[in-house]
Amino acid sequence: MAEKMNGMGVTGFPVRKDSLQKSRRVGETVIQSLLFFTGSFSIFTTIGIVYELGKEAWLFFRLPEVNLWKFLTGIKWQPHIGEFGILPLATATLVTTAIAMLIAIPLGLAAAVYLSEYASKKTRNTLKPILEILAGIPTIVYGYFALTFVTPLLRSIFGSGVVEIYNTGSAGLVMGILILPLVASISEDALNAVPRSLREAAYGLGATKLEVAVKIVLPAALSGIAAAVILGISRAIGETMIVAVAAGAGPNFTLNPFKGAETMTGHIVRISGGDLSYDSIDYNSIFAIGLMLFVLTLTLNIVSQRFVRRFREVYE
């Protein structure tokens, strides 16, 4: 387009005949290829992640001490005696994630309904930034909060004999607060995307505000809400610093939220905290755990994007 206009001499430049055919500018081509490089850089990142995780995890599974079946079903993770069962780490991740979602789904959803259906514009403009602040606080600060505020609180409620100093419960609770704004904001987008006409129709039939919100708007926005929940789960699985600080240091095969247990992410942080030597079995093991985390969160993210696309297609 631009080249053609040059050729037409609109700008008053002399028109050369051959320039009508093609006026290649070296500079433009160089710039375009540079931009192409920057554009495709993110692909290299993905390839890098897949390659490195895959390669080192492959080395890990080829070790004589390790076999895939035992890795997936073993209930002991004790590298020094050659026991590599992921289950203790996986159950801790499960417990923290479940507690976090028990907090984040109902509260986040209720907050979304309140903000989109009930709140006046002024209230909304005050409440939303506060939720955004919650989402912007570094996770290490949440970890500090879990360890120095929520854990003592739990211990004073349930008794310090029951609740250990490091426990998955407080980590999960605080993680729920961290994920609440995420669930609320994506659900609110979905609720806002529901056309006004649906609400008006229900009001016309004599429905109260609550009935409109719960029976009309929520079901209509279900795919967006599902996306929010799945994204929240993916975030909870990958969350690291809260569990590293508050959930305990040491694999523990338990579903008791008052006991300390190490999650997959927490384990990676603890193992790599010191100067980890390359080619040690610990070094390879963090890549195997990392690969599992990556596959898990990627799957959840893709599913969540499918859901988002669905409600966008329906209403926008």
Next chain:
Amino acid sequence: MKAQGKENKEKAIENNIEGKESKATSLYSPFSNLSTRKRSGRIWQLVFLSATSVGILALMALLFNILDSTFGYVAYEAKVAPTSLSVDGVVLEDQTKTQLVALLQNTLSRGAFNKLNNEKSFESRSRAEVSALVIERIVKYQVVDSWPLWESLTRSAEIKATVAAEYPLAELKFVSWLTAGTISHPQSSEVVTAGIRTAILGSLWTILITILFAFPLGVGAAIYLEEYAVGNWLSRLIQTNINNLAGVPSIIYGILGLAIFVRALEKLTSGAVFGLVDPTTANGRTVLSAGLTLGLLVLPIIIINAQEAIRAVPQSLRKAGYGLGATKWQVIWSHVLPNALPGILTGTILAVSRAIGETAPLVVIGASTAISFDPSSPFSKFTTLPIQIYQWTARPQDEWRHLAAAAIVVLLALLLSLNASAILLRNRFARKN
């Protein structure tokens, strides 16, 4: 096709409404129970409101908890009682600089004294500096116990009694853990002298490299996706890829950084290629590796924000540029980018504030835990503010957690000012259009 889908969906929802309504009438008549329905509506509105307030309560509890630990009573015990250092009846506080220097010279070993003199000669040090050295090197205050703010205020008498009974030699003081000293001192193994200067400088170095790496790459990628490769399969692939990368847990980036920057590119990141190896490091666990890792982490955020900013530039501006005979790059450089710049910068600031708070990836690539010297080049060992907070929080003693709280206040203040500047920028941008 799309419209039909929409129609179907609406029809389904309409059916749904009818179904629900008929069920409602069969269960209870909507007219006689109107007051019940309205009451449950009011109750649920309260429930929704209180759920929203939980977030606010949590935020307040978090801030209270941090401030609670930042101030409070501390019981100090001196290794050498200051009263024993009186010379000719002149107490330590009133001694002249010369007397204090003499005291240092007599008490410290010759080597230690010369080392201090080499760092900064005693002639050029002020009296206050020398006095601080005496406190640090000879008196050596140590924290024996500490209390948070709330307890200090409500149980003051009790605390004083406890200290008098348990630590008769100790001195009880009400302190702020966040002082000029906390910010300007390097990391140390003594809680009284430990500070966050090393960590702040490490954070700044890391962020500088992150910006230098991720900003050009991110903006370039956004330009390519929005201006050059609109709608083709490659741009769709890149776009999907970026969206997925934005959801990858940060710790995975740490593992990637460990494998690529720290290990595979060790020659580059340790500075060996340039002959600039920092004498204290011999490996790739440097500021450079950290900055590049965080750069990869925030790249998707910068790209997505920059894309939105570029997309918001009106098409008419581009057309006007082409109409004047400008080439594609000329149009982008002189029309699109200046107009998109505030949006791009806002997105970059948000990305930077994300990077400043990141801890997990840096722990994985091996940030040093206890270094007391400032980073001086991209090839230095480093620690950052969040890592310092992590280290101090992980220690079992209460006094380190107070220090961690002080560091958190600094970190939050830093983030708050960054975000405020992003909002100001966005508002200015919104007014202009």
